[in-house]
Amino acid sequence: MSSGFTVGRLVTFTGAPGIGRVGAVDGGTLRVDFFESVAEPEIESHTVPATACQQVRLKPQTRVFRHNPSTGEWLAGRITNHVGGQYFVQFPNVEYHFPVPEWELRVRWDKPVRDPLQVLASGGNESGFLYNARIPMLRNLVAQRAVSANTPALLATAAEIYPHQVRAALTVLSDPVQRYLLADEVGLGKTIQAGYVILQTLIDNPQARVVIVAPDSLRRQWQAELRTKFFTDDFPTRVRITSHESPEKWKQYDESDLVVVDEAHLLVQDRDDTDPTYRALCGLAHSASKLLLLSATPVTSSHTTHLGLLHLLDPDVYKWxxxxxxxxxxxxxxxxxxxxxxxxxxxxxxxxxxxxxxxxxxxxxxxxxxxxxxxxxxxxxxxxxxxxxxxxxxxxxxxxxxxxxxxxxxxxHRRVIRHRRAGVLGDDDDSALFLYEVRGRTEPTPLAVESYDPAADSLVEWQTQLWGYLLDEGLEGSRSAYALALAVLASRLGGTSADYLDALRWRVRRDEDAALRAGLGPREQRHLTAPPVVPHEAKILEGLEEQITDAHHVTELNELVDALLPALRKGPRVIVFCGPGALAARLTERLSARFPKVAFLEHTRRTGTEKSELAIRKWREHPAQSAVLIADDTAEDGLNLQAASTVIHVRLPWSPNQLEQRLGRTDRYVESSQQRQPPAQFVLTDAEGHSGAWLSLLVNGYGIFADSVSTLQDAIAQGLAGIWAEALEHGPEGLTEAADTVQAQLADARAEIDQMDMLESIFDTSPEGNRFTEQLGEFEANWGHAREAMLGYTGRDGSSGIQIRHSEPSTHRDAFEITPKTLISPHLYDREKLTEEMARGTFNRNAALKAPGTRLFRIGNPLVDTLANVVWYDDRGQATAFWRADPNHRGDPEPYFGFDYLVEADTAPALELALKLPHAQKRTQVEAALRRQADQLLPPFTLKVWVPAGDTQALTDEALRAWLDAPYSATDHNYNSKRIHELLNLFDGPTGYDVSARAAEQVARAELERVTNLADRCAQAQQQGRERLTVARAQAEARQAAGRLLDDAESYLLDVDVTATLVQGLNHPKVRLVSATCVLKTGLRRIRRGD
Structure with a gap:
């Protein structure tokens, strides 16, 4: 039965290493041969069923090699057309397009060039202009890999470079087992650290399944960050973002390549392994190849919270x-x-x-x-x-x-990374480039509504009568429960009385609609219903309902607006925090009606997540002098609102921990010089009532408007009922008089945290971490080098690059376009997936930061990575031969061979050992992690060695080496197919040329240590590695002995063995030939026209 294929057909199949050629047909089976170079025309063969193969139609610009059956010679060209079953090929120095049958053509397979020397020795060299374009690009690509430790995400991300974020991401990505808890304090950029890991995961595997589990209110912020800073939309698979609130959907994301759980403590606190939500999270986390937990959990949190988090990381070691x-x-x-x-x-x-x-x-x-x-x-x-x-x-x-x-x-757990604000904000004081700043805080200015507030008076009456009742009935022991009810009711005071009324209705009547309107969460509902209702409460509620009418609500809103006007006029970016309930929506409506020309934007449950996210975007980008964002509690967790210049608190949360979350929206990293001062703070308050007393305690006791108290959240939560109990017993004065007590409690808690944090925080006293970031900074300062290399390769100003069209739409903006004339074989890139947006960006990081959404042209960018593949896979520019005239030269021509090498650490011996690590699931992931470890110790670099033909030593004459290194120019003369015989004759024919070239390359390798700094680099890397190894081994053995403290020593020791194997191989790095050149030095010669 005929297969339908004949010998000479160009085909491909699933898993093929490129386009192959049918070399033999045996019934329904084909032998498909793959072409490396003219020196190795059949480098590899695959036997496959004919039904698995598809015929290939070569597209214009495909680079091909024609084997002339008459002469046996090879000639490279490019496809221009396909007509009537045969191809038309443009060969060098030929004016017309030559018709060639398919069976005479070969296409190079899609693998890096194996041996440029073979191409050179076989006479397959190309013009030196192609070398001029390729080698600077290759060297810059290697430099980018070296400076980033083979972590392109660090370069391609449009974010500021900060040492603690880079160190954290690199620690994760350099570990064969990538299961980590990122536990930095609030505002230090855990999202950026996770973003680096997400982007690198996609760069390493564009088909990777990445899932983020985040609170619903943060999903769109995650989407915006990933889109505008990490450009994850450039990859074929979408990053999925699911919510905390939908655990029933998590099962569909099992077996993901990477799972990121944001605010992980919210899914772990107050839960154990019997909780259905936690069990669903365990199923998702344990099935993932890589796991990142993001949580600002204090080190002093309960042991069950820590166990819950660590069990997600390693269920075998940390068992419930x-x-x-x-x-x-x-x-x-x-x-x-x-x-x-x-x-x-x-x-x-x-x-x-x-x-x-x-x-x-x-x-x-x-x-x-x-x-x-x-x-x-x-x-x-x-x-x-x-x-x-x-x-x-x-x-x-x-x-x-x-x-x-x-x-x-x-x-x-050694896979917990924790940075504290105190350490990070003091990081690199001597280097403005890496100064990590947060906006900070300032004491608030009180705002007062002058008119009578029946709700505030009602709460004082409620509290006074309630405490009297408890005393009369001997129920003082229940004061903590009633105190928390008081706290919740007090948090609904201010602005209008509607939410306070509804909260009271829920407590007295269990009115579910009222609870919904007041924005009472499950915990608040429990606090209000846990203690029994006492007789006077119903009367207070009824009296207040009679007193407060719809007309009164309108009056309250107008008076509120008048009170807020002095703060609202501060502009230009104002946030009004109203807390949970209906106040934010009503205030937005009233302000919009009174001031229709001002941009009042709403972020509430009523508007929904999508419109709320749109409101934030409009608020940030609004061109007017003033834009006001009015928010309920949906804007108090996780959002980045540091663009605010003025913050108004109409109501204060009853828990300092929730207020800390709110203040953390603006007390975040500084994005611009305008944000170096903290935003002005204003609080609407009743100086004589509970709200005024609570503000006083927050300022003077908790100190929350001076510094972050995020690390103290457990201590605050434990003492909160007691603090509000003072208010229940003594009224508002009980809060103001508790300041000293609170200060003492927090001082004790800080001392305990400082002690534990000294043990648990990342403690890196070595200079390597900051030095690595400084190298990134130096690369960014010299961004013009990357631009010059890429423009030279793409063919700026009509030079002999690969002819990608380039334009400059504006200052520091570049745009590239692949056209029909571009000299890239179409099968080496996917034009449909390489979109116009991916090819527009900048080389200047500062320019990208000033225009969010601007891509950086670095490794990791799809266009740059496409060009990098061409640099490694396309044979053009890898072998060059030409003669160059020296006016001072006398005597016979002198041939020299030049060899460009890539030197990198050898990770192969450590790889097999690393695959034995627990949770080391995927070989490619482990291999990439080891490469990053190795590149930190011995960054890859390129070397060039020149050897005079027939000599036994490499060239050391600096002047002559500089003359040979000079770029190929129009005064040099390429040994093309018509002239190559002139060169070969100097070596007594092709065989002598081959022997001489190979001998020269052997000399070059043997002389690498003598004529370059290779030996010093390797010795320095190995010494640094051994120093790290000594420390790591001692720590691993100590952990193993400290069984009562820790439980993961066995895997740590194996980690150390992997590192030891890696370090051992540093003095025998891989040396890979990436280009071979032959230059004939001659005196001045008479040149025939056309040469």
Missing amino acids: SEREAFEQRYNHRAELANHLYSLSADFHVLLPSSIEMVKGLLPQEDTRFDDLAARVLELLDSEGNLRDETDMQELSARVTELRAHISETYRL
Whole structure:
């Protein structure tokens, strides 16, 4: 039975390494041969069923090689047309298009050029102009890989470069097991860190399934960030964003390549492994190849919260069935943290006793602790005083090193990354380039409504009568429950009385519609209904309902607007926080009616998520002098609203933790110089009532308008019922008088947190992390080099690049267009997927930051990556031969061979070991992670070596090397197919040329260490790797011995073995030939016209 194919047909099939040629037909089976170069025309063959193959029609500009059956010669050209079953090919230096039958053509397979030397030795060289275009582009691509440790996401993301964010992302992406908890404090950019990981996951595998689980209110912000900073829409698969509120949908995302859970603590707190939502999250997390949990959970949170999070990361080590043992380990760490806190150079007299106490908690096998402790103690005398010659700075450095060892060794889980504001905001004080700033906070200005507020008086009456009733009935023990009811009711005061009335209706009558209108969440509803209703409450409610009419609500709104006007006029970007309930919607309507020319934008449950997100976008981009965003509680979690210049709080939440979330919307990283000052704060308040007293306590007790209290949220929550109980017993004065109590509680909590945080935070005293970020900064400062290399390769100003059309629509903006004349084989890129938007952008990071949504032309950008593939896969520019005249040269022509090499660390030996790591599921993921580790130690680089033909040593004459390195120009003369015999004759024919070229390349490799700095680079990388390895091995062995503290030592030791194998191979890097050149140095020659 005929297969329908004949020998010579060009075909492809699923999984084929490119376009192949049918080499033989055996019934229904084909042998498909693949072409590497004219030196290796059949590099690989596949036997496949004919039914699995599809015939290929070559498109114009496809690079082909014609094998002349008469002469046996090979000639490269490009397809111009296909007519009547044969192709028309444009060959070099031929004016017409030559008809060629398909069976005489070959197409190079889609793999990097294996050996440019073979191409050169076989006479397959091309014009030196192609070398001029390719090699600078290749070197710049290697430089980008080196500066980013093979992590293009760091370069392609349109975001500021900050050390703590880069370190976190690189730590995750360099780990063969990418399951991490990112636990930075609020406002430090966990979303950016996660975005780097998301983008790199898609770059490594464009078909990857990526899922983000986020609160519904944050889904569109995630979409905007991914679209405008990380450009994830450029990939064929969409990043899916599902909500916390829809766990029933999570099952469909099982087996994802990456799962990111934002605000993960919200799905873990107050839950255990029996909770259906948590169980659904476990199913999703445990099935994923990679997992990122984002949570600002304090280090002092309950052990069950930590167990819940760590179980998501590693269910085999952190088991719910062993929660008691986990609690013991958790508590033991607290004791260690307490003693670690006392290790301070400032109190050097106490250091000997502190070291002794810490040593008693650690396993005897921790010899590195002993060594580091001894280094500290040798600077002190027997009484703990500094020795005479001791430098205080040296003592401080050694104590820091000792504390760092304890922190990195005994953290609860080594795949938890936690940065604190205090550490990050002080990072790189000497480098303005990396200064991470947040807007900060300022004490609020009170705003008052002068008229009578019946709701505020009603609450005072409610509280006074309630406390009297509890005293009369001997129910003082129930005051905490009633106190929380008071707190919720107080949070609905201010602006209008409608929400307060509805909250009271829910408490007294269980009116569900009223609860909905008042925006009462499940917890607030419980607080209002938990304590029994007492007799006077119904009467208070009825009296208030009689007093407050619809007309009164209108009056209240008008008076509220009048009170807000001084703050609203501050502009230009104003946020009005109204808290939960109907107030925000009613206020928007009233303001819009009174001031129709002002942009009042609403972010509420009533408008819905989509319209609310649109409102934020309009508020940010509004061209008018003033834009006002009016929001209920839907805008208080996760949103980036740091563009605000004025913040107005019509109501304050009853919990400082919720207010912290609200303030965190504007107290975020600085995006522009205009944001270096904190926004002005205003609070609507009744100075004599509960709202005024609560504001006073928030300012003077909690200090929440001065600094973030995010790390104190557990301590605040534990003491909150007691604080509101003071208000229940003593009225508003009970709140103002609690300031000292609150300050003392928070001071104790801070001390405990500082102790534990010293153990759990990332403690990196090595300079490598910041040095890496500085290298990124240097690359960005020299962005023009990347632009020049790419414009040279694409063919700017009519040069002999690959002829991609280039334009400059505006300053620092570039646009590229692949046209029918572009010299790229169409099968090397997908024109439909390479959209116009992907080919428009900038090389200047600052320009991209000023225009959100502007792409950066770096590796990781689809256009740049397409060109990078062409650089590696297209053979043009990889082999060059020409003669160059030197007016001063006398005597016979002198041939020289030049070799460009790529040097990189060899990861192959470590790969097989790394695949044995627990949770190391995918070979490609592990391979990429190891490559990033290796590139941090030994960044890849290029070298060029020249060897005189027939010599046994590489060329060291700097002047001659510079002459040979000069770019190919119009005065040089390419040895094309018509002239190549002139060159071959100098070597007594093709065989002699081949032998001489190969001998020269062997000399070049042997001479690499002598004529370049290869040996020094490798030795330095290996030394740095061994230093890291010594520390890591000591920590791993200490963790293994500290079983009562930790439980993941076995995998840590295997990690160390992987690193050891990687480091061992650094002195034997891979040296890959990427280009071969032959230059014939001659004196001046008479040239025939047309040469």
